[in-house]
Amino acid sequence: MNTLRAKLTALLVAAILLVVLLATGLTFLLISPPRFEAAEDATASQFALIVDLIASRPEAAAVASGDFIGVKAAAAGGPVAQGPTRGMNAALRRKGRSEQVIVSDPPGARSPVISARLGDGRWLLMPMSMAPPPDNRGWALAGWMLIFALGTTAVMVVAVRRLTEPLALLERTVAAIGPDGELAPLPEQGPTEVRAAARAVNLLSSRLKTAMESRIRLVAAAGHDLRTPMTRMRLRAEFLDDHERDTWIADLDELDRIADSAIRLVREEVEDSSRSPIRLDHLVRDVTDEIGEIGMKAALTSHSPVTVLCRPLSLKRAIRNLVINAATHGREATVRVATEGGRAVVVIEDRGPGIPQELLARVFEPFFRVEAARGAPIPGAGLGLAIAHEIVSRNGGSLTLRNRAEGGLEQWVTFPIAADRPAAPI
Structure with a gap:
């Protein structure tokens, strides 16, 4: 729901549904309600005329033209419709009639039936010209709203998807950019x-x-x-x-x-040689041995066998830069190789003064140096960390620096583990 496409779809659907609901409510307010009293008055006039005709000929036999029309021996039966019953009796009173009628919905009848007791005990039955309300009117309204909401949502999803496809293309393009910063040409096709x-x-x-x-x-x-x-x-x-x-x-x-x-x-930055599986612990061991042979303090304290996919010569140069940086500025470098969270980790620690926290974000900038924090000025171009960071990134890894609580600097190099691949000799 946090994507632009989802938010835009939800906004448009909600706006359309709100407009439809407001329009429907306004329609109900503007349309005049049915004039039930006029219909009841017309039915009451017909009923009174029929009663008077029957009263003028009391010897008339029961009319047998249908089950729910004519003079019958009993009322129509069925559940009483309270509203129409009150309305018909009120209409008869307005016409000065004293008869009392019952409006019911007998089983099998297509419309409500008026039942009125005559003076001789018989019953006059006649259909009421008002169709009963549908039994499933609640479900019909719910179904209409559901179909409208689903249809609106489907249309909006298709429309928003088409409108936001260029943004989605940009998102996929940015995600596809590799460590080298290059991007494969996109096919210029579609809408x-x-x-x-x-x-x-x-x-x-x-x-x-x-x-x-x-x-x-x-x-x-x-x-x-x-x-x-x-x-x-x-x-x-x-x-x-x-x-x-x-x-x-x-x-x-x-x-x-x-x-x-x-x-x-x-x-x-321009090197594009292929990567191969390399035993990272062997590579780090060779680097520490070489640095120790030239008189610098560097030691591999612990290591676990782990294979990574990289360009061995460039990665060896990066690890060498980091270890020399620790041994030079931090007086001594201790290195360990381990696996943590499914990744290969190289940790290089020193005993120097560390780097001010506000400058840690700039240490990978070319030609940036921190002599004031690391001690006396030492010859160098300020490119060692920049080169190491570039190499590690182009080999699919990450390089982070942090100050140790007990003093000194910690350099963390992490790589994805190359599983089930034989390592090439270094």
């Missing part, structure tokens, strides 16, 4: 509105793809072109004295790392 929506989405997708490719080419070209002047500057620095040369070389190394990180980030 006019759907074709127009599909055409607009395809045009938007094409323009976004062109813009992304232009940005990627620009960053790659800039990173590549920076290397030529940096090489000339490095050669010129060799002719400086030792102190100035070391400063120049350190700055050039920093520029080289920034350019190299930017190119790697761009390559991650």
Whole structure:
């Protein structure tokens, strides 16, 4: 009921039903009620005429023209209709008659029957010209309302579905966008509105793809072109004295790392290699061993065998960036691999100062650094977390950071488990 289509359908159905109910009520108010008194007066006049004719010829025999008409030995019988009985007696009194009649609905009669006792003890029976109300009038009204409501709802569902199909198409399109941000072309077919929506989405997708490719080419070209002047500057620095040369070389190394990180980030965005099942615990173990061999404190404290579907080289680069980040800024990295809730989990913890809570939402932005929170300035381009986040997302996983209650930072990497698939060697 929270969808636009359901709300719009309910609104239109309720509006139509309300209008019909108001129109029906107004119709009942405007239409004059039946004039029962006029009909009763006419019937009373006929009844009085017949009674007077019979009284003028008391020797007349019983009229046998029907079961419920003529002079009979007994009343018609059946349940008494109280309303018509009171109405007929009132009409007779208005005409100055003293007779008392009974209006009843005898079994087998097609209309109410008037029974009046004559002076000689016989009964005068005559049909009353008023059709009885239908027995199922309540069910008929309920059925009419039910059919009208169902018909209105069906028509509105079809109409609203057609009207909101472009919005539904946009919703399905957005849901189909993968981690790479690309969208398969939509078929431009169907009603006019759907074709127009599909055409607009395809045009938007094409323009976004062109813009992304232009940005990627620009960053790659800039990173590549920076290397030529940096090489000339490095050669010129060799002719400086030792102190100035070391400063120049350190700055050039920093520029080289920034350019190299930017190119790697761009390559991650355009990489489209296929994914294969990999033992995540083996990959993490290899990364911690490599980092430990270069003198950084990193240890795999616990691990469970688990297989994920990923691009092994890029995922290994991402895990390496995260572990180095913890070992560098947090003094020591402890890593564990586990399975939780049907997903593979890699948790990387450190003992550093953590990151201010208000800055956690920005840590995956390119070139964003938090030196004030993480301690002394450390050389780097500020792209390590951005690259790791891009790699993890493109491999179908998620990366989140949170501060530990006892101090330090926690990096959580989660992936869907690739069940019943043999892992490829790393």
